[in-house]
Every structure is written in C-alpha cells, then in structure tokens.
Amino acid sequence: MEIIAKISRGSKMDQVYIPKNRSGFSIGSYVILKQIEIEKPEEKPFFYNIREIEPIKLELIDQVMKIIDNEIENYENIIITGSFLESSFNFNDIDVVIVTSSKINQDLIKKNIEDITKISTHIIALDNNSLIKGLSIDPLYQMMLSKCVAKKRIIYKIKTEINYKLLDLHLLKSKTLMYNFDILNGNEKYYLVRNMIAIYLFLQHKKLNHDIINKEIKKLFGIDVVKIKQNLLDKKAFLHRYNKIYKDTFNKIMDTIDNGSKQK
DSSP: OOOOOOEEESSSOOOEEEOOSSSOOTOOOOOOOOOOOOOOOOOOOOSSSOOOOHHHHHHHHHHHHHHHHHOOOOOOHHHEEEEGGSHHHOOOOOOEEEOOSSOOHHHHHHHHHHHEEEEEEEEEEHHHHHHHHHHHHHHHHHHHHHHHHESSSSOOOOOOOOHHHHHHHHHHHHTTTSSSSTTHHHHHHHHHHHHHHHHHHHHHTOOOHHHHHHHHHHHHHSSHHHHHHTTOOOHHHHHHHHHHHHHHHHHHHHHHHHTOOOOO
C-alpha cells in the first residue's frame, strides 16, 4: 500500500499527516519516507499592456521566474518591468520586482539570474503594503506596473495621495534637460520628458501608462515622441515649451502645500 502525503511545517518538528481510515500502516509501524516528483501544471504569466513580445524575451522571463521560484519559498508576486519589455533589444537590464514580506538575499538572486541570462539585473524587493503605498503616492510606481509581466494576477485599488516632497524630488530630475540639452541623447531626453509629464498627469489624478503619457506629450509639445527619441528637435522652440510645462507642474506641486497636502 502507498499513501501520498505532504510534509507540513511544525513548531518543533515537521510532520506528515495520513488519513485514519486506511488499510495497513497500523500505529507503531515503521515506514520509509521517499520524495516523489509531481509535475506541476504549467503556469502562464499575466501580461499587462503588452501587445507583442519577442520569443527570446519570453524564454528569459520564464528563466528569471523559475530562478526566483527556486530561491524564495514565500512570495506574493514576481513582476518584470522596464525597458526590457519595449519592442526591439534596446535595453540595458532586466528590472524585477519581488513582492514578499520575507527577508531575501537579493545579491544571490541577482547573481544567479545574471549567470544564467547573461543580462544585468536590477531587483526591487518590497512587501505588499509598501507596493500599494508606492502606487498611491508615486507616479513612477504606477508607470512601473502600467506595463509589466507578472507571475500572478495584479489586482490593486489605488487612491492617489499627493506627497509634495516626493513629487518635487522626482520633478527635479527633469530639470537636467534644460541645462544639458546639447549633451543628452534622444532616449535620455524622452525619459526626462516622460518623467515630467507623468508627474503633471498624476497631480490631476489621471491614470498613468506609457500610451497615455505619449499622447499627452504629443498634445502638449505638438510633436511625436519618435522625434524626441531620435533627437530631431528644434532646441529653442522645444525648450521654450518645456520650461513652461515644467513651471506649471512645479506650481501645481506647490499648490498642494496650500491645500493641506503636506507630508505627515
């Protein structure tokens, strides 16, 4: 007779429970415990705002998730995000968000992923409450999850909260474009413009994703984002418009202080 059971975690000793109604294995019998391999059903990841993705990237995503799955016993989700998910192979690294309340060895996981994929990896580990809080107050968090691949389904109801100190700090990054226009390449300029417009829309409590922001850029600047990425800009006209939008965004942040949105 064979009984298949699962090892359960105990306070002092782990244990195996078997049903009382059984034929054989009487109390006091000696038995042998032997591990068996049970093939798990294939789990397909969830894709958010991704129209198409290269097959080789799908293989890399699968490898990354398996590595983390083997390294961490308890986690809420594994999320792949960032430029890796953009079309073509114009990316520098793989951005991985591990949602877990357990303490993990990020350096070891990063090394294991890089050893197998040969791609630089950036890992963010945080618990579920921290992720929800980040989505509530930080437009960059919302952008991060607006286009991603997740191990498990993502379901979050977010209420936007304005943290003027955080938004002011994020906006300050975009000021770089005004003083370094001539030395920045097209992708760098696009990143700084996108960062500013994400904050601009966030202050209006609008939904954020790449398509919405790109449409807003085209609306505000009168040019397609492709021109920005290709660095085909009229410097004087572009900076004139950019400075105005930057000041408007900064003033909106300052207005939240007067409206009682100071950080506690």
